[in-house]
Amino acid sequence: MAWNEPGNNDNDPWKNKGGKNQGPPDLDELLNDLGKKVTGIFGGKTSQGGSGKSFSSIGITILLIIGLIVYAFSGFYTIKEAERGIVLRFGQYSGTVEPGLRWKWTFIERIIPVDMQSTRDLPASGFMLTQDENVVRVDMQIQYRVVDARNYIFSVTDADQSLRESLDSALRYVVGHAKMDDILTSGREQIRQSVWQELEKIIEPYSLGLIIVDVNFKDARPPNEVKDAFDDAIAAQEDEIRFIREAEAYARGIEPRARGRVKRMEQEAIAYKEQTVLDAQGEVARFEKILPEYKAAPEVTRQRLYLATMERVYSNTSKVMVDVEGGNNMMYLPLDKIIGQQSSGRTTTQSYTPATQPTTSINTSPSTSTSGRSDRFNSGRN
Known part of the structure; x- marks a missing residue:
C-alpha cells in the first residue's frame, strides 16, 4: 500500500527517519523563528501566542525601510x-x-x-508679395538662445512656436514693403536688418526669454515660371556694376599718369625757358665783349669768328677736309661711310691718294688761298 493512501497509514518517509519522528520543516515555524530574530535585532519582544501578528508587523517595517531608502535615492x-x-x-x-x-x-x-547655452536655428521660407506686386520666394534663418528659463517655460504655451510665427510675420511685413529688385540684388542686407528689428519688436511684449543672435538671408528668387527673365535682368545689372567698376579703375590708373606727364611737360617747358633765356643772356654778354674788339680790328675779328664757327660746325661731322698740295682743290674723306662699311664687313680696306678724283671740290678765291685758311684754321685751333 502506498504511503499516501487514505486510511491509517504511517508510511510517510519524512517521519520516523532514523528511529525518530522527523519530518519536513514547518513553514510556520520558519517564519516564526525569522520574526523572533528580526524582533530581537530591533529590540522587540516576542509573544508566545501571536507569532502571525508579530511577523506581519516586522514585514511592514522592513517594507517601510526599503521604501524610504528607495524614495531617498530616487530624489x-x-x-x-x-x-x-x-x-x-x-x-x-x-x-x-x-x-x-x-x-x-x-x-x-x-x-x-x-x-541656456546652445544656439538654436529656426528657418522660415515661402512665397511672398512685394511692394511692386511681384511674387518672390524668400528663405531666411535665425539663430537664437534662451536667456530666461522661467519666461521661456511659462510666458507662453510654446516659446519656439511663438518665435516661429513671429518670424514669419516679420518677414512677410518687410518683404511686403520692399521692391523685388532690392530683394534680389542690392537690398539684401537692408532686408536682413529690417527683419531683425521687426522680429525683436514683435516678441518684446511677450517676454519669451529668448534673444536673437543672428539673422541669415539665405536666398531670394522669383518663381520658376519667370526665373529666366529675372536671371537675365540680374545679369545685366551685375554687368553694369562691373563695367562701372572697371571704368573707375581705369580712371584711377590713367589719371595719375596723365597728371605726371603734364607735370613733366611743365617742368621741361620751364627748364627750356630758363635755358633759352640763359643762352640769350650769354650771347648778349659775348656780343658785348666782342663788339669793342670788332670796332678795333674788324677784319681780324671777322676771321676769328669765321674760324670759330667752322670749327664748331666741323666738330659735329665725320668728314675731314684735306688740302691738296700743289692745287687749288680741297677734298674731303667720307669717314662715316668708310667706318660703316668696315663695321658691316662689306669693305676691308680703302686707300686714298692725292691723285684720287675728289668727291667734292671747293674753288678758292684768288685773294685767299686754301692753304692760308688751313694755316689760320690750324693756328686758331692751336
Missing part, C-alpha cells in the same frame, strides 16, 4: 553645465536650480531642465 538628479532647472512643487513654480547634483522631493517636486 537625486543632475543638472548639466549648460542647463538650468525649473522646480515645480505641486505644479507651481518654486525656483531655479544651478548645474550640479541636486535632490528633490519625489512625487512632490518636478524638475524641467532648460538648455
